[in-house]
Amino acid sequence: MLYTLNTMAFCYRPISRWTKKRRLDSGYNRAVHAMNSAYRDSDDELDATEIFESTYVTASTPQECTDGDSNFSELAELAVDTDGTVQNTDCQPVMQYCSIDRDDSTVNSDCSDNDDNISDISDDNESMVSDLRQWALKNNVSHVAIDDLLSILRRHFPELPKDSRTVMQTCSNVQLQAVAGGHYYHFSLVNGLKTVIDKFQVSDSVINLQLNIDGLPLFKSSPGQFWPILGLVTNSKIKQPFIIGLFYGNTKPASAADYLQQFVDEYSNVQHHGLNHNNNHYTIKLSAVVCDMPARTFVKATKGHTGYHGCDKCVQEGVYTNNRMTFPETDTALRTDESFIAQLDEFHHVGVSPFTCLSFGMINAFPIDYMHAVCLGVMRKLLYLWMKGPLHVRLGGHCTQQISNRLLSLKSSVPCEFARKPRSINEVDRWKATEFRQLLLYTGPVCLHGIIPDVIYKNFMLISCGMYILLSQEHCVELCDQAQTVLTNFCHHFGDLYGKEFLSYNVHSVVHLADESRLHGVLDNVSCFVFENYLGKIKKLLRKPNDPLQQVVKRVSEMCTDAPLTQSKRLQKPHHDGPIPSHLNHFQQFREFHQTGFTVSLDEKNSCVLINGKPAIVRNFLQNDDKWMVVYQFFSDIQCFYTYPFPSDRLGIFSVSSNLQELAVAPTSRITRKCCYFKDGLQHIVVPLLH
Numbered sequence: 001m002l003y004t005l006n007t008m009a010f011c012y013r014p015i016s017r018w019t020k021k022r023r024l025d026s027g028y029n030r031a032v033h034a035m036n037s038a039y040r041d042s043d044d045e046l047d048a049t050e051i052f053e054s055t056y057v058t059a060s061t062p063q064e065c066t067d068g069d070s071n072f073s074e075l076a077e078l079a080v081d082t083d084g085t086v087q088n089t090d091c092q093p094v095m096q097y098c099s100i101d102r103d104d105s106t107v108n109s110d111c112s113d114n115d116d117n118i119s120d121i122s123d124d125n126e127s128m129v130s131d132l133r134q135w136a137l138k139n140n141v142s143h144v145a146i147d148d149l150l151s152i153l154r155r156h157f158p159e160l161p162k163d164s165r166t167v168m169q170t171c172s173n174v175q176l177q178a179v180a181g182g183h184y185y186h187f188s189l190v191n192g193l194k195t196v197i198d199k200f201q202v203s204d205s206v207i208n209l210q211l212n213i214d215g216l217p218l219f220k221s222s223p224g225q226f227w228p229i230l231g232l233v234t235n236s237k238i239k240q241p242f243i244i245g246l247f248y249g250n251t252k253p254a255s256a257a258d259y260l261q262q263f264v265d266e267y268s269n270v271q272h273h274g275l276n277h278n279n280n281h282y283t284i285k286l287s288a289v290v291c292d293m294p295a296r297t298f299v300k301a302t303k304g305h306t307g308y309h310g311c312d313k314c315v316q317e318g319v320y321t322n323n324r325m326t327f328p329e330t331d332t333a334l335r336t337d338e339s340f341i342a343q344l345d346e347f348h349h350v351g352v353s354p355f356t357c358l359s360f361g362m363i364n365a366f367p368i369d370y371m372h373a374v375c376l377g378v379m380r381k382l383l384y385l386w387m388k389g390p391l392h393v394r395l396g397g398h399c400t401q402q403i404s405n406r407l408l409s410l411k412s413s414v415p416c417e418f419a420r421k422p423r424s425i426n427e428v429d430r431w432k433a434t435e436f437r438q439l440l441l442y443t444g445p446v447c448l449h450g451i452i453p454d455v456i457y458k459n460f461m462l463i464s465c466g467m468y469i470l471l472s473q474e475h476c477v478e479l480c481d482q483a484q485t486v487l488t489n490f491c492h493h494f495g496d497l498y499g500k501e502f503l504s505y506n507v508h509s510v511v512h513l514a515d516e517s518r519l520h521g522v523l524d525n526v527s528c529f530v531f532e533n534y535l536g537k538i539k540k541l542l543r544k545p546n547d548p549l550q551q552v553v554k555r556v557s558e559m560c561t562d563a564p565l566t567q568s569k570r571l572q573k574p575h576h577d578g579p580i581p582s583h584l585n586h587f588q589q590f591r592e593f594h595q596t597g598f599t600v601s602l603d604e605k606n607s608c609v610l611i612n613g614k615p616a617i618v619r620n621f622l623q624n625d626d627k628w629m630v631v632y633q634f635f636s637d638i639q640c641f642y643t644y645p646f647p648s649d650r651l652g653i654f655s656v657s658s659n660l661q662e663l664a665v666a667p668t669s670r671i672t673r674k675c676c677y678f679k680d681g682l683q684h685i686v687v688p689l690l691h
């Protein structure tokens, strides 16, 4: 593909600056087009715990105005949307800036082997270099390939740099520190915050910072592992983690205090003095540290979940049953920030956490992460019990096959927001967190119904409904008490049904989740999903087994200059196929509508929405100037899909008829939610997506 570049005819007689620019633009555009074509399919196998539904988009809130008459139904109004675009979030991680690099293989390398000087590059070529950099970042192109490409391009554009490291602005002088039994690089909290402020529009003067700390095994054949410290500004317009520090060693850091020292010092400084940037003063508030249980116990210096005093939320003493630590109580006194600092439960602590010096809620600000506790914990355990557990709860092979068949039959109904389609439960060992989440919230109530014994189904529905509430922006406040009740009932029934010895920390922890929601809102606000996705990206930055820490530092430095967010239209894919009401036939028609967090289109699996709280199928989108309309049909008959533990209509979940009412038209702003529309035999079920 790249050889087509050689056919571009350029002669080098004296030419005007503008002619030169036109040629550069034209030739370069063709080159980039060719490169993009070549690499289009090279990437994007989503990582282990990729985000379950596509989020992180922003959009203006549509405003309405009223209009009159319609041949359709009573909702005929015209909408005024003031902004026709949304930001495309397909962008690189937020990183910090480092200086220009000369050597990709050694630490503290010098610059003598490279005579590129980026300051010598003209404005035209600088723009070209910038575009090349974005292209290489987007497609994860190796330095060897970039060097190769530069050698070709320089035949036509001699001003271009010779060295890929100049193009990529690779960091030099990677200063690693020997810390806690491994090596550590501190990217800096302040630099990360400034980048987020510049790029993602933080309008508040208070910056809410969230932290994630976790271990990341790198290789199957060696114990090498990263321990990144990641940050996330939760009140920026778009939420993307950034890296604050990175530890590499053959085990986890030997000392949490040493590992976290530089972060603690830096945060302590901004906590007291704030952050000045672009003539604005910001107050920095660390609102939560989101980790899985082992990482929490490590940084909090407490007993682990296999210890008698291992629950980090309540003071109950565990019961050791059949070689397992269990936590059967659901109403023991809760730990508090004050009791933790005073170490009132001396058996809970194994030392003093480095976070204690930060005037920080050591209980409330360390929420339980539902991705690990529920998706990878309880849901995985349930499937294990059903397939390999005690005989009185084990489902037969025929039963598990039926469940798998139903899951597979829903593949074609799963909306585009899901990164993964349902697959057989026989492959459960390879399931990712997002697949357990999908079963828990969406496909499980449909696929398990009528197949597994009623008592097991009801127990599953307790956790499914409780979690659905706590993950729903709409219901998590109003129905929080109800969620607490059903999740507590789940724990009791679980012990009775499967055996007390299975009441592990993960199962017990669901009784504390309603409290987490009261403190932090929907549980996705304090989940590891967004961080795990980012950890997967860090792992993908490694191109060879040697010097993993240096490699990541350099790759991260290259990403600091990634492209600004691009914008895409909210209405896309114009067509002329209707249906369209006669009084609106001067409107333009579209197949796709992009809204915050979801995309609705005319194909069946992406066409189900809630309009004014009622499920409907979208038939068309219309636009005239700033008026945006949706043509839709309500279902003729809707009923509760389930009644236990409470009627499903409270959550907007319905069993619907296949018959539809007459066409109607409304402003697109009336679309409140997108829904999964599952067809299970003759039964059709609508489940609103959580975002």
Ligand SMILES: [Zn+2]
Binding pocket: 311, 312, 313, 314, 315, 316, 327, 508, 509, 512
């Ligand atoms: Zn507890």
